[in-house]
Amino acid sequence: MxxxxxVHLELRNDIIGGEFAPGASVSEAELCARxxxxxxPVREACRRLQEESLIHxxxxxxxxxxxxTVAEFRNLHEVQLVIDPAAAALAAERASAEQIRSIERWANYEYHTGQKSSYHTFLEWNQNLHVExxxxxxxxxxxxxxxxxxxRLIRYFYMVISMDSFGVDLAQEHREIVRAIxxxxxxxxxxKSSEHVLKTIARTMSLDFASQNSELASEINSISLEPSARQSMQTRSRRRL
Amino acid sequence: MxxxxxVHLELRNDIIGGEFAPGASVSEAELCARxxxxxxPVREACRRLQEESLIHxxxxxxxxxxxxTVAEFRNLHEVQLVIDPAAAALAAERASAEQIRSIERWANYEYHTGQKSSYHTFLEWNQNLHVExxxxxxxxxxxxxxxxxxxRLIRYFYMVISMDSFGVDLAQEHREIVRAIxxxxxxxxxxKSSEHVLKTIARTMSLDFASQNSELASEINSISLEPSARQSMQTRSRRRL
DNA sequence: TAGATGCCAATTGTATACAGGTTGTACATC
DNA sequence: GATGTACAACCTGTATACAATTGGCATCTA
Structure with missing residues (x-):
């Protein structure tokens, strides 16, 4: 390697994991030392992270x-609401046996409420499941x-102290998506994927955000998606049920 | 600048415009001279183009x-079929007066069939309209x-000698989307956006591809999208009509 | 002759020196 | 005291020297 x-992987991991304050300025020399x-190579890593919108x-x-920012948080969810269900539908048609096994492995986590380390692992598994x-x-x-x-989304979830009882709902929704695939x-x-995204948004809005970002947290709690963004799911539900 | x-902009333009053969190997020294x-800076430009999937x-x-490749062509359309309609719907809700004026400007092109230069301009306007x-x-x-x-899509369209009469249909479809917004x-x-993408795919498959890529062209002509990829539009049509 | 092995040219990865730009500060001027 | 300017320190952008890796080719061996 x-x-x-x-450097790209480590820096990326540190940004996602919250090692740097959002908005903070970092110099090349700093990163070289770290x-x-x-x-x-540091410059190259930073340029790649810029493409991923993790560095400006x-x-x-x-x-x-x-x-x-609230705008980014909303934007990410709007796109996810369109991409995730489409990908899930295609996966149900085209997933190989091996891919399905891999998906099932990521869906089989145990989230022990209240444990911080368990929560971080839980977020990683969640991320891997969606990508898989x-x-x-x-x-x-x-x-x-x-x-x-x-x-980009996981940075917002890291703001949350813990998800407590939410983990159970989430695991249940994941299993339903996997079962359908x-x-x-x-x-x-x-x-199921549409419902899952919408429910995740709803859950996030009622969460207990870390105090240092209380301003952002309260703004996030006031988000509402446009009707046409939600429409995706409603159409399907009506059609199916 | x-x-x-x-270098990033010029190289990107040259790749999209077909100045380099797809799959061709290029060395840093070559690009430095060119x-x-x-x-x-050449390396930085190439790294950014890698993120955009224009260089490996x-x-x-x-x-x-x-x-x-046929796989990429299909992949691009599958994603477009999901992104474009969603963005168009949101644009109808949130576009500013100025943005609507800008969109209308890009939609008002005149495509003179048979003229190569006109065809290239036409592709650029089409691209700008979608982005806008x-x-x-x-x-x-x-x-x-x-x-x-x-x-990435425009590289495939540059393979086409000309779209002849298709330009008329395309302009009509564009105007319908703009009108709805x-x-x-x-x-x-x-x-309208869904229909437009599906019709564009259908039109492309019946096109007269340049001979040097006849193998790829015949493969493209045999593409068929998965049912669940097309489903997006069918649901809406049924629901609306 | 088929296959393995070691060397070498070519190319990219990395480090660093140098050039160019930006920001903040000190000082002169109004 | 406010403002504008010159300068200096700092930082990033660029150029280039050096290190590391690859793949091909020649050579050797069975």
């Missing part, structure tokens, strides 16, 4: 850790887009 | 112009994804 790739690499680069000024389902669509674009959405029922998978 | 940005820059980088081996509609959704993620999809009718915009 080259230095550039290593990751033990020279400027060239202002020419001749420096690098800034992408801030967490998208990959099973047989369309790598869906997988790439999903990976980017999840990486395994049963080769695209429309059920699509509907 | 920095060298890196300039664009009159040193290796550092194999470590220690070199850069390869992304090949045109996505931007009017008020969600920059839709705009970014659309810009990437369009950049201007009239603030999200569901009509969504439906």
């Amino acid at each position: 080259t230095e550039a790739v290593r 990751y033990g690499a020279s400027r060239t 680069i202002v020419p001749f000024r420096g690098y800034f850790i992408a801030p967490l 389902i998208a990959a099973a669509s047989g369309n790598e674009l869906f997988a790439e887009i999903t990976a980017n959405l999840q990486a 395994k049963a080769r029922k695209p429309e059920v998978a699509r509907q | 920095t060298e890196a940005v300039r 664009y009159g820059a040193s290796r550092t 980088i194999v470590p220690f081996r070199g850069y390869f112009i992304a090949p045109l 509609i996505a931007a009017a959704s008020g969600n920059e993620l839709f705009a970014e994804i659309t810009a990437n999809l369009q950049a 201007k009239a603030r009718k999200p569901e009509v915009a969504r439906q």
